[in-house]
Amino acid sequence: MSIGVFDSGVGGLTVFKSISEKFQQVDMYYIGDTARVPYGNKSMDTVIKYSKELANFLISNFHVDLIVVACNTASSYAIDYLKNNLTIPVIGVVEPGATSAISITKNNKIGVIGTQATIKSNSYANILRALSKNGLNVYQKACPLLVPLVEEGKIDHKVTEIIVKEYLDEIVDEGVDTLILGCTHYPVLKPLIKKIYPQLNLVDSSEAIINYIEKIGINKFEKGIRNIYVTDESSSFEILKNMLIGDIPTFKIDLDSITKD
């Protein structure tokens, strides 16, 4: 059994790590598209094109049995395309996150934060409403400054606190009890968000996705491969990678090798 995980950059390593720890015997391959990161402000057509290229890289090089789209923007824009056009199973982060939020909320008021693209796509709002048996109120907010703040290490900084309040006060005032962290960069801000809004239940898709993979069934092997690829050398990728998952080596691939049809 082998799993391919892709993301626009480094954030998806949180998902890679959760799966690695839970399913140690599975071979795992990660690709971060550091040559074209970020995806959060790009168009649907472009995000679908890039996602297709990354999935094809993982399938043709490593014959993976499952693709995990560890990027909320790519999950929001490209998951239907990938499910319809690939012959292997594909899991995104949106459906697991939405399912988890529905099981947690007590008052059926759920908040969703993410990139411009994720929020514009209405991916979470659509799937929350489709999955919920009861009526749900969904409050969405794009938070484009949180990714650069996290990437610059402003995790517990007064500036990040001001920006978080500016983004979240309006949806917290609506009475949401559960907040979906709809971007893989956001879980490192959990302590700060919990400090400002202790009443909120925070949903992290990298944890929620484990249940989905368990359903597929995993064969037992001794010990799995862990390989990480990027489309551009990036010191910020290396720094965050070491912080998130430790000293696994990174291999750079030629972007042109994956963009040819």
Place this chain on the structure above:
Amino acid sequence: MSIGVFDSGVGGLTVFKSISEKFQQVDMYYIGDTARVPYGNKSMDTVIKYSKELANFLISNFHVDLIVVACNTASSYAIDYLKNNLTIPVIGVVEPGATSAISITKNNKIGVIGTQATIKSNSYANILRALSKNGLNVYQKACPLLVPLVEEGKIDHKVTEIIVKEYLDEIVDEGVDTLILGCTHYPVLKPLIKKIYPQLNLVDSSEAIINYIEKIGINKFEKGIRNIYVTDESSSFEILKNMLIGDIPTFKIDLDSITKD
């Protein structure tokens, strides 16, 4: 006479605008690489590859007589490659900015701010030292959060003021009297920087570049073309474009059409 201007995204429109206003009779073509923006955290090899593709697009489609690299990161990493490999003149923003700063400073202490890539390249420091007859002290500081703050419209916001001080206090304390704004996004922060540090002379490359183009010589025509291209549809490009240069239409090109050798 026609000029091709390229940038990673929207910021180079400040350069496009300055040239358009000064040389109204020249035909001008702009391409912003919105499908792969930003360049500021990418590697030298990748920035050279992308710059080559954008220059080739302008040359093969519009037969431009001059290429202006309106992106500090691309000017820092790719200008030597482009000068050595193109048959037409190429102007970046680094040399004009450095020349202007040398003519302005009174105490030979010059500060430079830019993206991670621009500062890491030492492009400004190297050219300042090469051009200066007197000894110069150069103080550099990467300011990666300023681009996202500008793109989110936080132009005169307390958060931007805190971040500007965090970045600039240490180089202002060294006694610099002249600060090069080494990124095309920064000129919109001039009023804020002037408010915090009224003693500083601010150097804007989009103005400094005009002198360089005048040296090349311009033929007179009635009225020039103004065409703008992007590699991805982007609402933030459109918003900032309308703010910077008004209602010139944008055309999207297929990224694959420029990445084939």
